[in-house]
């Protein structure tokens with residue numbers, strides 16, 4: 001074994017059995033001689049979850065579960081992940097399976113405190129997965145989470161239902177933001193998103209018909225782009241740059257093609273992507289990071305490869321697993337954080353399903369490579385940084401993550417939702433919430449209290465509500481409008497108004 005990163009099987013075999021259980025590296029072997037500039041270190045590859053044998057849905061009830069198994073020939077054993085997307089909190093997986101798969105799109109948390117692997121929560125709900133009910137998701141395929149926090153789901157459709165693009169707002173209770181219905185069904189594979197200054201486009205491979213489907217979010221319209229003589233399966237988009245390129249992997253072929261997005265944005269009907277290289281095998285999934293390094297996974301191959309697209313095409317092995325008996329062994333995704341998430345699936349090995357995380361790497365192609373990350377969790381609007389990992393607060397905000405507002409200076413028993421507010425807690429009042437809530441009718445100018453509901457008068461004032469002035473002591477036939485006055489009634493005079501007029 002040469003130096004550098006990587007362990008081989010013999011080394012893995014010399015680990016203690018305890019280490020074998022804990023270490024992802026006993027299963028995942030980096031190929032030797034790797035010279036990736038992204039240099040994902042061995043020690044950075046983390047096992048997030050492992051499902052030794054079975055993966056389980058988050059069933060709403062036993063009755064529901066029993067019914068699913070009774071009504072269809074569904075078997076949990078047949079499930080495997082195909083496409084993946086990540087948000088800071090959740091991982092979304094589209095699943096393939098045999099007949100009766102009860103939900104093809106699920107989510108799991110990116111982080112869990114439980115020692116057990118999570119169950120699969122249908123996304124956005126069980127109700128949104130009903131067979132042949134076309135207002136629900138039929139067969140989720142390619143997925144993307146964009147930087148606006150939206151999940152884009154490519155839905156292959158079903159016997160009765162047309163294919164669709166669903167867009168969910170992850171930050172807003174997973175509300176459906178848009179559903180675009182195509183005029184056809186099935187044969188769709190994956191999608192990529194192209195953000196322009198005023199538009200979002202999705203490019204979709206429809207491998208069965210040999211064309212690319214283009215969807216414009218702004219106009220909510222889609223159209224077909226023919227690629228005569230060629231069917232493309234997987235696709236990847238280069239990061240934002242002057243000539244953004246769409247890379248296309250051919251169906252059941254190792255040929256890799258590319259075309260400039262300028263040629264496809266403006267509603268052309270045909271395009272002729274150019275052959276730019278050949279993988280060793282036929283890929284089913286490609287993914288680009290923000291520095292232009294592409295990942296690829298291949299049918300029935302126990303490794304994934306990369307290519308730095310700034311250089312002429314050259315395939316570099318990336319990860320390899322020891323054994324493999326699956327057609328779709330890997331899926332990957334990257335998002336805002338500098339992690340590459342990888343699922344590894346194997347029918348008969350244990351663990352059967354693994355979710356691995358490599359990092360720090362690069363973000364997805366949707367992000368600007370030149371931007372670095374502030375402290376994880378640092379508020380997107382109220383925080384900023386000048387160095388990676390920092391979290392500085394804008395004026396009016398505080399806390400480690402700049403997610404707490406500054407109340408009004410001097411605010412005593414009050415809180416804020418926005419900077420400089422002083423919203424009084426129960427039984428406090430006043431601009432600084434420093435006055436206890438007196439009786440409701442108490443005149444606070446002339447009265448105050450030490451207990452809720454009281455009204456104690458300042459000198460010179462009296463009455464239940466402290467709204468009556470105290471006249472000058474001894475004042476006989478006079479009144480007051482201010483304390484200590486003795487304003488004589490008609491017919492009286494004198495300091496105490498005790499002298500009758502002549």
Ligand SMILES: *[C@@H]1O[C@H](CO)[C@@H](O)[C@H](O)[C@H]1NC(C)=O
Pocket residue numbers: 036037038291293308309310311
């Ligand atoms: C890709 O190749 C270019 C050109 O050699 C190099 O500058 C860049 O650092 C490489 N990128 C990565 C992420 O390896």
Ligand SMILES: *[C@@H]1O[C@H](CO)[C@@H](O)[C@H](O)[C@H]1NC(C)=O
Pocket residue numbers: 111112113
């Ligand atoms: C994941 O959860 C653990 C335990 O709650 C916590 O210590 C860790 O910081 C979390 N990691 C991330 C990346 O949020």
Ligand SMILES: *[C@@H]1O[C@H](CO)[C@@H](O)[C@H](O)[C@H]1NC(C)=O
Pocket residue numbers: 177178179180181182220
């Ligand atoms: C987009 O078009 C679909 C039909 O494909 C329609 O149902 C949907 O309401 C439209 N969305 C918006 C935001 O107009």
Ligand SMILES: *[C@@H]1O[C@H](CO)[C@@H](O)[C@H](O)[C@H]1NC(C)=O
Pocket residue numbers: 082096139140141142156185186187188189208
């Ligand atoms: C989409 O439909 C085609 C059949 O037309 C099928 O071959 C393919 O596997 C489906 N993809 C998914 C993700 O269900």
Ligand SMILES: *[C@@H]1O[C@H](CO)[C@@H](O)[C@H](O)[C@H]1NC(C)=O
Pocket residue numbers: 412413425
């Ligand atoms: C109100 O403020 C005072 C003085 O800071 C403090 O002693 C008291 O606990 C506070 N009361 C409540 C309900 O927060």
Ligand SMILES: *[C@@H]1O[C@H](CO)[C@@H](O)[C@H](O)[C@H]1NC(C)=O
Pocket residue numbers: 476477489
């Ligand atoms: C003036 O004061 C005297 C003594 O309190 C009282 O008897 C009398 O009725 C008063 N006169 C008037 C007009 O209020």
